[in-house]
Amino acid sequence: MKKRSHLLGIPGQTSHEFHEPRGAVSEGSGAPPLAIERWALRKLLSLLGDPPIHVILWDGEVISAPGVDSVEKLIIRDRATLWRLVINPDLYFGDAYSQGRVEVEGDLVAFLETLYSCVSSERLSSPLFRLLDRMRNRASSGAHYRNREDIRHHYDIGNDFYRLWLDENLVYTCAYYPTPSLSIEQAQVAKMEYICRKLRLRKGDTVVEAGGGWGSLARHMARHYGVTVKSYNISHEQIVYSTERAAREGLDSRIQYIEADYNDIAGRYDVFVSVGMLEHVRPENYRRLGSVIDRCLKENGRGLIHTIGRNRPRNMNAWIERRIFPGACPPSLSQMTEIFEPYSFSVLDIENLRLHYAKTLEQWLGRFDAHAEKMNENFDETFIRAWRLYLAGSIAAFTTGELQLFQVVFSRPRNNDIPWSRSYLYEGVASTQRI
Numbered sequence: 001m002k003k004r005s006h007l008l009g010i011p012g013q014t015s016h017e018f019h020e021p022r023g024a025v026s027e028g029s030g031a032p033p034l035a036i037e038r039w040a041l042r043k044l045l046s047l048l049g050d051p052p053i054h055v056i057l058w059d060g061e062v063i064s065a066p067g068v069d070s071v072e073k074l075i076i077r078d079r080a081t082l083w084r085l086v087i088n089p090d091l092y093f094g095d096a097y098s099q100g101r102v103e104v105e106g107d108l109v110a111f112l113e114t115l116y117s118c119v120s121s122e123r124l125s126s127p128l129f130r131l132l133d134r135m136r137n138r139a140s141s142g143a144h145y146r147n148r149e150d151i152r153h154h155y156d157i158g159n160d161f162y163r164l165w166l167d168e169n170l171v172y173t174c175a176y177y178p179t180p181s182l183s184i185e186q187a188q189v190a191k192m193e194y195i196c197r198k199l200r201l202r203k204g205d206t207v208v209e210a211g212g213g214w215g216s217l218a219r220h221m222a223r224h225y226g227v228t229v230k231s232y233n234i235s236h237e238q239i240v241y242s243t244e245r246a247a248r249e250g251l252d253s254r255i256q257y258i259e260a261d262y263n264d265i266a267g268r269y270d271v272f273v274s275v276g277m278l279e280h281v282r283p284e285n286y287r288r289l290g291s292v293i294d295r296c297l298k299e300n301g302r303g304l305i306h307t308i309g310r311n312r313p314r315n316m317n318a319w320i321e322r323r324i325f326p327g328a329c330p331p332s333l334s335q336m337t338e339i340f341e342p343y344s345f346s347v348l349d350i351e352n353l354r355l356h357y358a359k360t361l362e363q364w365l366g367r368f369d370a371h372a373e374k375m376n377e378n379f380d381e382t383f384i385r386a387w388r389l390y391l392a393g394s395i396a397a398f399t400t401g402e403l404q405l406f407q408v409v410f411s412r413p414r415n416n417d418i419p420w421s422r423s424y425l426y427e428g429v430a431s432t433q434r435i
Contacts, residue, residue, distance in 0.1 A: 032059045037079070040086045048089070049118030053111070057082070072114050073105035094319030094393075098386040108389070109365075112396035159214075159241055164374060165367035170214035170241070173276040173306065174357040174405045184363040187356075192220040197425050198349065198409050199271050199304055201225040208232070208269040208296055210262040210289075211277025215242025215255070222246075222254040227271075229255045232262055262289060265296050272296065272303035278336075279308050279328045286331070286338035294343040302348075302411040305339070307331065308357070309404040317393070324390050330403060340410055348418060349409040357405045358398035365391040 033041075041055060041063055050065035053072040057063065058079065064070045076082050081101040084092035096102040104111045162170055167185045175187035176194045195217065201207070203226035212218055212231035215238070221227050233239055239259045246252045258264075262277070272293050281289055293303060308330040315321065316328045333350070340347055368375075368391060375384050397403040411418065 033057050033061060033079070033082070037082055038063060041082065044086050044089060048115065051114050051118040053114060072111040074111070075103040075105065077101050077103070088318070091318040091322065094317075094323060094386065094389060097389050098323075098382050100381070100385065108392045109395050112393050113400055116396050116400040116402050159237055161379070162214075164371040165364050169216040169219075171216045172213055174308075174353055175360040175363075176353065177356055177359055180359065184360065184367075187360065187363075188216070189220070192217050193224075194425065195273065195275065195304060195306065195407075196221060196225055198407065199273060199302060200419070200424070201227055201271065203227070205270040206230075206268075207271040207273060208265055208267070210265065210272070210274040210292075211280070212238070212242060212257065213276065214238050215245060215257060217273070217275060218242070218255045218257070219246060219249065219251055222251050223249070227254070230258060230265075230267065230269075231255065232258050232260050232265055234259065234261055262292055265292055267296060268298050269296055270298055270301055272301065274304075275306040277307075278305055279325070279330050282327065282329050283313070283331055283335045283338065286335065287342055290339040290343050290345070293339070293345070297412065300412060300415045300417060302409070302415065303345075304407060304409050305336070306407045307336075307405075309333065309336070309406040311401065311404060317397075320390060320393070323386060333406065336406070336408065344413045345410045346413045346415070347408060347410050349407075349422070351407045353405040353407060354398045354401070354403065357403075358395050361391055361395045361398065365395065 038061075041057075042065070045051065045053075045055070045063075045065045050068055051072075052068045052070050053064065053074055054070040055063045056073060056075045058077050076085070076096075078101060081092075081096045084096065085102075093102065097104070159170070162172065166172055167188050169185075169188060171188040171191070174191065175182075175184060176191035177187050178190055182190065201221060205225070205227040207218075207221060207227050207229045209218055209229060209231040212233045215231065218229040218231045222229055231242070233242075236259060239257050242257045243252070246255045246257070262274075262281075278289075297303065310330050310332045313332045313335055316325065316330060321328055339345075365388070368388065372384075394403070398405070
């Protein structure tokens with residue numbers, strides 16, 4: 001079987017097979033680093049906040065920030081990689097790691113947590129970082145309506161790939177851990193139940209879902225709450241899987257999976273829900289999304305948006321945005337107000353579950369690593385290393401507060417059928433009108 005490589009546009013990637021790059025330390029090739037290269041590397045470390053790491057160059061020379069006790073070790077295997085890292089570390093570190101041109105000794109998550117912890121908010125406000133963000137904004141503006149192509153790049157890799165490390169329902173969003181000891185299967189069911197409680201679903205409600213993934217939330221709502229659901233999604237593989245599974249489980253009379261964009265939502269509903277889609281919409285389209293919700297939500301309608309987010313507006317990591325999640329842009333809460341304020345929606349509840357996402361990712365990464373042999377049968381080493389870096393980097397981003405996970409509940413402004421407290425979320429199942 002030919003191994004698959006799903007990464008696009010990595011410099012020097014010309015084969016589906018992984019090759020040790022020229023100039024690797026183990027080969028002992030190449031001239032020793034020049035003085036300007038040492039200077040450039042020290043300057044890069046300074047810009048990154050002088051993280052406590054040893055950088056080991058291709059000739060074995062060790063460079064670290066002055067006066068810093070180094071714990072983590074990064075190996076740079078060739079001169080070209082060093083210069084790419086100096087020019088744009090945000091993008092080229094991921095490429096270099098995927099190809100084996102850099103290597104991390106020890107725990108990858110701990111290494112990335114060290115880097116994230118050193119890059120303070122003040123440094124992100126520096127002229128250099130602001131310039132890079134502006135350049136990326138200009139490059140991506142006008143390209144946001146590659147949405148179908150972007151979604152397929154990430155979600156249509158193949159269901160067999162995701163089956164290796166997601167739970168049995170293929171839930172690919174943050175789980176919820178009422179107690180930390182839950183398995184990933186239990187925590188994903190708890191997340192779906194938590195969302196249903198927040199929405200206060202009632203038997204007979206009509207629900208529209210924007211971005212339904214592999215259909216698990218729609219099935220949970222229909223099976224346990226007696227609602228009817230229309231779920232819109234532009235991933236073909238997910239729609240096919242969701243439709244077939246709903247039919248097998250006898251839920252197809254209550255659920256309709258529609259291969260269409262959220263802009264195509266038609267009809268009027270009691271409830272709007274979106275889990276893990278807003279990251280793909282981009283802030284310049286939030287007012288449009290708000291108009292769709294305004295158009296489809298009934299007079300006493302209510303809704304919930306669950307999304308990865310940030311503490312303040314900033315672009316996604318360049319490598320993840322280009323290689324893994326094209327078009328992605330997690331919002332800040334201030335950016336999300338563009339969905340609600342123009343249409344006078346009342347925000348009823350905001351919760352941040354970022355540590356729940358860190359735990360979810362830890363369990364995903366554990367499963368990913370546990371299936372290494374199966375991964376190697378079907379995917380090349382570049383692809384596997386890229387996805388391992390993506391999962392590890394995401395853990396570090398949530399544990400260090402670089403990323404957040406927001407759940408925002410909202411309703412029409414004149415809807416007074418709202419709870420007096422949050423106790424309804426935590427009381428017995430009977431209080432939720434669950435059938």
